[in-house]
Amino acid sequence: MCQASKPFSDQQRRQIEEAVAAAEAKASCEIIPVVATVSGRYDRPEDLIGLWLAFLAAVSLWLALPGAAEQGTWDTLPQLTAALGRGHATDAICELSAEAGSQLARPFPRAAGGRNELANSLVLIDGS
Secondary structure (H helix, E strand, O other): OOOOOOOOOHHHHHHHHHHHHHHHOOEOOOOOOEEEOOOOOOOOHHHHHHHHHHHHHHHHHHHHOOOHHHHOOOOOHHHHHHHHHOOOHHHHHHHHHHHHHHHHHOOOEOOOOOOOOOOOOOEEEOOO
């Protein structure tokens, strides 16, 4: 199995960091791209509780901000995830970051004097 850190050179990581910084400049949100070698199986009790809490939080936001969902679409998501499968991970992550910045800028515009609170770096999880 290929480790998450193997496909990314230092230049590609910098390219992703620049794309994330540009996307975050449009919205008052933090974007954290994460690539993991494997994801969890989500069969432990704490994972199941976390999934249910995330679901409830999403439904609550949907109900609290009913108009936000209609403001944009994520139509490009299937193409971007397909690019990941074809080995174009850097381009896909950069494009998805740009799309996220554009979509998030509408409901969460960047405030004057807003600052970047987290690093724009790609997070790689090589665990098994």
